[in-house]
Amino acid sequence: MNNNIEHGQIKIADEVVGIIAGLAATEVPGVAGMSGGLAGGIAEMLGRKNLSKGVKVEVGEKEAAIDLYIIVEYGVKIPDVAWQIQESVKKAIENMTGLNVIEVNIHVQGVNMEKEEKKEDNPLRVK
Template sequence: MSKNSVEIVVEEGKINIANDIIMTIAEYTAKEVEGIVSIKRGVPKVIAEYFNPPFDKGDIMYGKYEHEPVIINLSVILEYGYKIPKVVAKVQKKIAKNIKAMTDISVSRINVFVRDIVIK
């Protein structure tokens, strides 16, 4: 399901947090991880089209029902010499932790696509 914000119901009312806010938190968090050079939102087109039906290319996806957590798609460029699985795992853990801490939103999955490696 695709929508523009996440709604949180609190005792005093409702809070709507825009997808861009969630993605901004994810991007800033990922950039803090050693080995990450650059961030791009979404899923690379070639990967999205590989799946049948095509994979949702959006930055943020939602489950079929309102109570299901958020899924984030993020593409990264890594610095040469770093262990890809180790860096990506660190990115995923930190993003989930920071989004939960700042918004109280649970992230069920963070799909990280390594798009390139650069030599600094």
């Protein structure tokens, strides 16, 4: 049996990579949601159906670069949340697609102050 036989190409759409990144990011504690940009100077929070709109993806043959536009919960340590997002997104994309993620850039677009949580509910909250 010849192991060098090429079966064809697999092309993963940028939007698929964007959805994976958006889902991985929103699962991180301290992330209120993805941002669709600034409307009237205020960050617009996207619903779960529009996650990929808060993500910019550049996909090559074997590599990907991701830019995420997020809204964080009030009181969290933003550098800690950003690091966790980077790790979570990199792991999710590499595991699901086989692409090598070369960078995950985090753009904090706003702070969600609507819901108050108890400090012990969120391990990333500033104490």
